[in-house]
Amino acid sequence: MTLIDFIIGALLVNAMPHLIFGLTKTHFLGLFGYSPKGNISYAILQFIICLILVYFNYEFKELLENGYLVGGIAVLVLYFW
Template identity: 65%
Template sequence: MDIIDFLIGAFLANAMPHFIFGITKTKFLGMFGYSPKGNIIYALVQFIICVVLITLKYEFATILTNGLFIGGFMVLFLYFIFGKFLLDQFNK
């Protein structure tokens, strides 16, 4: 493991709480302030940085065979897609 692997994990893990705070409209300090939109944008920026770092460090075929990367990406990616919908459903 080197520093790039650490940064990949840190960006991927930190994107989820900021996205959750953003869609639940919880005030939480992110790179773009306390606003919900700022936290959502911050989560997307971290996710994009993570994807860029992975593609720079590893070949695409390697990513597809690593279950840890796939699992982390899928949880975050599905939450980006269905998070607001699930939040609305469970708040009824």
């Protein structure tokens, strides 16, 4: 595991509570303030950064072999959906 893997995982895990608190309209401090829209925006930003880091560091075949990352992304995509 490298530092980039840690950052990818941290972004992925941190996006989930911000998305949930934003969808439930709970006031929770994020990068864009306490508003629900700010938390949803922050979750989307973290998810996009996570995908960019994955895209530049791994090939698609390697991504599919990493079960932890695929599982984390799948759970977060289901929450977004």
